[in-house]
Amino acid sequence: MELIRDETGAQRLIGYVLDVGQGDGCARCRLDTDERHLNRQGILHGGIAATLLDNAMGATGSLSVDPSGRHPFTTLALTVNYLSPGRLGRIEATGRITGGGRTTLFIEGELRHEDGALIATATGVFRKSRQEP
Amino acid sequence: MELIRDETGAQRLIGYVLDVGQGDGCARCRLDTDERHLNRQGILHGGIAATLLDNAMGATGSLSVDPSGRHPFTTLALTVNYLSPGRLGRIEATGRITGGGRTTLFIEGELRHEDGALIATATGVFRKSRQEP
């Protein structure tokens, strides 16, 4: 299982793990949430949810290039729907490619609590960067 | 000028300041970015951008209730368009109400670098929480 930890500043700051080794072309971002990830209503901050989704979806794009999951993709547009409050515990965002071509990919994502609750869904447009990883 | 600092876990973690005191009904989130806010391409992480936008937009909803800017709003849907790479420096997200009624508000946001560059725009649907702040 290929886990990427502490690779970028944002990843170290927020503390999630990126899993690009499940072999199904879908990257995951996992986070054990604590008080640092909550908003003023005491539930998961929508921005943290968006961060995990964006990262899992972009890395899913990377997996379409090579299994390292590291080729950089740029997010052009991201839409997040917030379905239910994210409570404390382990949460996981998963990406899945729905379409696209050589450089532009359409990728969807979902963010679930370990108890199975669907916290948020997302769709986005991502572009493969020319820049090497 | 009413600045809200360190109010929530997510705010302390990421380090932005929420400004609800400009008197124009528009809340701002300001962040002095450093290495902790960057992605693997060395530019502002899309999730951090979404966090600032979501927070400024939600607090703009709060300002429609009372000038404390603290009444909780729930994000139903958020769409972010990433227009240009966010470079290191001070960045500011600003919300603006475009429509809605008593409980559901449509709010747009923009995220700019202090040099004026437009990094991202956003639109979202927010709902006033019944819960007291």
Place this chain on the structure above:
Amino acid sequence: MELIRDETGAQRLIGYVLDVGQGDGCARCRLDTDERHLNRQGILHGGIAATLLDNAMGATGSLSVDPSGRHPFTTLALTVNYLSPGRLGRIEATGRITGGGRTTLFIEGELRHEDGALIATATGVFRKSRQEP
């Protein structure tokens, strides 16, 4: 099979059929496309795609109220991703509820050509109207 035809002005104008009788809680909009539904590139107009998706998704909301599929729902926000060009032939949009509560529903949609090609996906936020159908 419960098919709704020619019910509204827009439906008569564009010519699609609304199917609320599949028994799986998912409404469909079907259209046999012809030259009237194309844009200047000779492919399905993005607005026609959005019309079918919006209508199938809203009617899917209606099916959560009663099996008539007619209780009015208002679209608050709709995001459409255009995955591939829509060619002439029969196309079908299908809605599916992903979450929500008593009055606000999150509904996704997909639009496929009869040959199986995925033309567009959509997500949206819908609100149950108090108004009787």
Place this chain on the structure above:
Amino acid sequence: MELIRDETGAQRLIGYVLDVGQGDGCARCRLDTDERHLNRQGILHGGIAATLLDNAMGATGSLSVDPSGRHPFTTLALTVNYLSPGRLGRIEATGRITGGGRTTLFIEGELRHEDGALIATATGVFRKSRQEP
């Protein structure tokens, strides 16, 4: 004033006029709504609103290529927020470029009733087609 009428099947079907001659880089789509454009609640169908917005926004992209407003652009993603019910009368969708580069443009749109009411706003990602118009 450069008005494009009856150019495509969808335009003839729905009956809007495309105005690419205002000289400000912003294309408009105008429609005099009647019963054919309404949904089952007797207000403007969300799909017709999306059609006008998509078309005005795409043509605004075209105006960035040359003043004919005819160079084809493909919609990658479109998000529409429905702010208020569209009533009968003349409505106009206007596009405005917010960012982008040589081939991908970020374009926003707004749809207003002639009485000034803001019916819907939109944001989208558009790509310049290689195909000649």
